[in-house]
Amino acid sequence: LQNLSSQDVGAFSQIIAVSPKMRHVIDQARKLANLTAPLLITGDTGTGKDLLAHAVHMASPRAAKPYLALNCASIPEDAVESELFGHAPEGKKGFFEQANGGSVLLDEIGEMSPRMQAKLLRFLNDGTFRRVGEDHEVHVDVRVICATQKNLVELVQKGVFREDLYYRLNVLTLNIPPLRDCPQDIMPLTELFVARFADEQGVPRPKLSADLGTVLTRYGWPGNIRQLKNAVYRALTQLEGYELRPQDILLPDYDAGTVSVGEEAMEGSLDDITSRFERSVLTQLYRSYPSTRKLAKRLGVSHTAIANKLREYGLNQKKGDE
Structure with missing residues (x-):
């Protein structure tokens, strides 16, 4: 036995x-x-x-x-x-x-x-x-x-x-x-895939940014674990530096409420829920509109408002904000 x-x-x-x-x-x-x-x-x-x-x-x-x-x-x-x-x-x-x-x-x-x-x-x-x-x-x-x-x-x-x-x-x-119903598994899986990629390529394992988990656990992952693995591998092949950040990972639009709204995403007050949703939207769009002026135009708000929001959510780490 x-x-x-x-x-x-x-x-x-x-x-x-x-x-x-x-x-x-x-x-x-x-x-x-x-x-x-x-x-x-x-x-x-x-x-x-x-x-x-x-x-x-x-x-x-x-x-x-x-x-x-x-x-x-x-x-x-x-x-x-x-x-x-x-x-x-x-x-x-x-x-x-x-x-x-x-x-x-x-x-x-x-x-x-x-x-x-x-x-x-x-x-x-x-x-x-x-x-x-x-x-x-x-x-x-x-x-x-x-x-x-x-x-x-x-x-x-x-x-x-x-x-x-x-x-x-x-x-x-x-x-x-589905992976969207198991948010606690997303970061352990991400860490596993990062470690595997680094070992396979013989390179140092990059650090995972503090805000990466928030973004990954709020995405819907229609392709589940396979999609997460592919997204992480794709990001690591193009990574510049030694830290994996949300803006490094390409997440296609997910049309099932657009953003995952599992139990964890609905915790807290209305302001908490709204902030999480707003942060997710900005994180995804900032990849396609890496300039604050372009992003502001895309969302129909002022450049100052977008700059403040990006700063608030710690997303203003890219260049090209002129």
Whole structure:
């Protein structure tokens, strides 16, 4: 039991889970890791479904056996069958046979064709399959983990996803919340990505400015963790100096209230909330309008008013304010 416990801790150590919502996901994942029934992981794009699936495998009794992953959206339908079940004439073993005793991740399960859905359902029911071009049945012991960013209930209602397969999969489930709902995870993730980039490039790790966290935690992150990582990497490749500041990170407009309005963003008085919103707007626009006069014209206010606001929020560190 002690060995299993240390294995469990190591399996999930690569996943940042400071926020209560992510800690709950990890707690649930630890419990589900020891089971053998199919697991369904849902979550928006970029939330790390594949990373969680691999962690579940590594925390399970199957950890010493193979773990293979197939993205159902990345290969043609006619190739999916031979990839999963193998091809008899060529003597090729499929993923299920190669991973016998281990786990297989079927990513983007919502993209699987109805024909393959039927074959997958049969495999889930009895653990047997036939290689392409062969009548002989093969039996293996594999845990199937499925992941999707799509709403499978809607796909069932549209008739593009089998209802019986959905109910077969929707027994053990994990839902990864979007990054905007886990603000406590944003700065630990940022620090992780900064450290990784510096180590990969063999350069000193830059300091993170005191106001960086305020800006990053208030952005909506529609692309979630993947978008945060890409934004940090992009900023570091062009960084001048040894400090990463809000104006160094490009954050595209996010149209879902434009700015994240989670619980933390709504704390305090109306003045507090208004100030946070105002600061976020100025931070984002100052990248595109690095002159106070241009920014003032963009917002329809006086140059003096903008200069005072930038000074108030500590954003007047760029040149070009003439």
